[in-house]
Amino acid sequence: MEPPAAPGPERLFDSHRLPTDGFLLLALLLYAPVGLCLLVLRVFIGVHVFLVSCALPDSVVRRFIVRVMCSVLGLLVRQSDPRLRGAGTRVFIANHVTPFDHNVVSLLTSCNTPALSGAPGFICWSRGFMELGVTGSRAELVDSLKEYSAHQGNPPLLLFPEEAATNGRAGLLRFSSWPFSILDEVQPVALQVRRPLVAVSVADSSWITELLWTFFVPFTVYQVRWMPSVPRQADERSEDFALRVQELLAMELGVVSTRITAADRTEHMKRLRHTARLPFAPGGEPLLLGGSLSALSDRLPTLNPSPCARCPFSAALSQRPAARPRVPPSLPGGAPEDVRVVAMAQQVKEVLPHVPLEVIKTDLVQTNCVDTTIANLLEGRVPFFPESKEAEDLPAPSTSQAAAASGIQGSVAAPSSKPATKQFAKSPVERHLSLQERKRALYDYARRRFAEKHGAARAGGSP
Known part of the structure; x- marks a missing residue:
């Protein structure tokens, strides 16, 4: 036992x-x-x-x-x-x-x-x-x-x-x-x-x-x-x-x-206080600083109708046979929970290939949601070291959100987004808007990688 x-x-x-x-x-x-x-x-x-x-x-x-x-x-x-x-x-x-x-x-x-x-x-x-x-x-x-x-x-x-x-x-x-x-x-x-x-x-x-x-x-x-x-x-x-x-x-x-340890308890309480300070949408969905996670994910390309509004990444990928992640041979008789975590980790890996797979799995065990894990990685809540050259296009969030946002805006610039200001804003409202723009750039980058990855797969699979 x-x-x-x-x-x-x-x-x-x-x-x-x-x-x-x-x-x-x-x-x-x-x-x-x-x-x-x-x-x-x-x-x-x-x-x-x-x-x-x-x-x-x-x-x-x-x-x-x-x-x-x-x-x-x-x-x-x-x-x-x-x-x-x-x-x-x-x-x-x-x-x-x-x-x-x-x-x-x-x-x-x-x-x-x-x-x-x-x-x-x-x-x-x-x-x-x-x-x-x-x-x-x-x-x-x-x-x-x-x-x-x-x-x-x-x-x-x-x-x-x-x-x-x-x-x-x-x-x-x-x-x-x-x-x-x-x-x-x-x-x-x-x-x-x-x-x-x-x-x-x-x-x-x-x-x-x-x-x-x-x-x-x-x-x-x-x-x-x-x-x-x-x-x-x-x-x-x-x-x-x-x-x-x-x-x-x-x-x-x-x-x-x-x-x-007692130090782990302190970190846990910090996360709880941070979550409690976040505003809530009228429908009961928690909001991030740049808007609700579901609202941001709605702007991602929809490959197939998703029955789950909170996890459009996982739902869209799970409905496509070509996008189903393959379970490693070492887990043929593993628990269904392990297989599901591996499947979700592969989905996150396709969107953020520079993030180590073990870091993704560790966060998925805690969040149990593809969208939440992607948000944690993009916002720098989960520290990691990039494992490929793609980190040059997307700096690791473990350094700072400002460095990551400026690196992404330099390589992936949305036509409708404004360039990030080089001076520290004097007004709290301006600083909040600047943070929203950086977070929006992060999500736009993930959305484009998602579209390029699965758009190419769909084009290759069509007769």
């Missing part, structure tokens, strides 16, 4: 908080008046919880009182196997789900979490982070934490190697190796969070927003599972140690251990 495929970034992070199910959305609307009342009431109670936690010293009594008061705020904390908790371990390793994971664990045992980001000060201290005063590299941070752990009187460390929060349902981010360079023994802690009506956490949401939603919903259940301590094996590198603990924690949570 083959292992399950690793989930993509879109499955690890929630970009929408509200439910998509109609029944749940109706229930949320009916609950909204009650939730708003709870929100106002819990804000005042939360101030008292904060004052109590600041006034009392760290002890079992303080943790019990604060835990009971947090249950009034809707934070219900449960734990399993408490006898395994802190059995001589100085470093706890946990998965990251919400901005308050360290606060929840601190309700069960004494621990400190160093502040890795954000400005030090009152906000950092009030959120329960430990300020080390280290703003340099990770090596300086590790040295500071080693010195901290050397003092037996200090509480254990609670670290989150993922360095970014996920939804906790699909998989774990790749663990960083620096938390496993502090000591040779760590104790994994599995965190699971459940909440009715809305998502537990949303990517790129501030901790204030998450706190208000926590006060709004009826309750949020944190399940903390303590796992046995894991020692470092002989001559085991920190990277291998981190990977082994990640696999153990993923098995305990019932999720997949991925190789997606």
